[in-house]
Amino acid sequence: MLTAKGAATRRRIIDGAAAEIRDKGAATATLDDVRARTSTSKSQIFHYFPGGKEELLLAVAAREAERVLEDQQPHLDDLTTWQAWRDWRDAVIRRYEQQGVNCPLGVLITELGRSTPAAQALTTQLIEQWQAALRAGILRMQETGEADRRLDADRTAAALVAAVQGGVVILMSTGAIGHLEAALDTFLTLLRASGRARAR
Template sequence: MTTAKGAATRTRIVDAAVDVLVRGGREAVNLDEILATTRTSKGQLFHYFPGGKQELIRVATEQQIQRLAIESTERLDTFEAWQRWIDEIIRLHRLQARDDACEVAALAGRILGPDPVERTLLGTNFAAWHARLASGLVAMKESALLREDADADAMAALFVTTLQGGAVVDKATGTLNYLEASLRATLDYLRGFARRDEVHRPGSSST
């Protein structure tokens, strides 16, 4: 049974690994540096992560994914909710980019990594994000906010691809323009499928 002190030690190790992954990728993960940063021993690290570096990277990746998921729990079933979600994504992207630590770009960069377990983990969670976005879009169709010809599955895929691609290009170019421009353009595309009565409804944000 893990004690409170042991749990705190494990959390420090994982948090340090997440920070390294976000800033430098899996190649930058160095166990000796993580031990020095967290002031833990090699025995402690291998006690919590018997598989060593590979297991630690997998656990850190899973925590990173969960952290990103928690940052946006609102159901995206109105145009206003989509606007708030995009504004929050852009805010976090700009905040993290100041420290060269964009979590979205870091995840996307590891999807083609050498570890099949990590790839499966990332792929599963990208699929879960896609399903969550599609669910909100289906709800918008059911509540007559979107036209019947709006393809919820395809639009959700577009948002996931835009989110990942924009973050990666920003990371590569050292700018903050691509993610914001592409997400806002994608939202405008979604608004193009608003039902006529939604477009002209007083106070609607889809105009």
């Protein structure tokens, strides 16, 4: 169990490593770079991350995964109206516009190896949390009659996560955000239309 000071030092190292990765890339950033940026010693880095660079990269990836969901708040946990869904959509677009073609989480997962258990577990946890939040929002809209109750909320949420990720991949490949905007706008239009059609 870390003390408050220890937890703060560990977080400073993670944040410093994340900044180095954004500046130089995961493959190029070194522990010495992180040490210099965070004003910590090599012994401190290995105290908090005994596994060295790989363990530190995994910690940074975990933090970046948290940020994916944090950047969608408070909207993601309050998808109770169409305006709330629109606000969430805008938050997603804003996040990835600011990120541009550089995706720290994607780079880190690639560096760690997508097939490693730790990387797979991290990605799975992120997708499951994201999908669960969207599922809860869809269920709320179904309960109020704003969306068709016949829709499978879990599969619909899964499709939305896949659509967002597809748009992000295209953004990273081309620098164009239009596909992500189209995916979100089309999904919201169809979800809203499902409730109207059911009410007729």
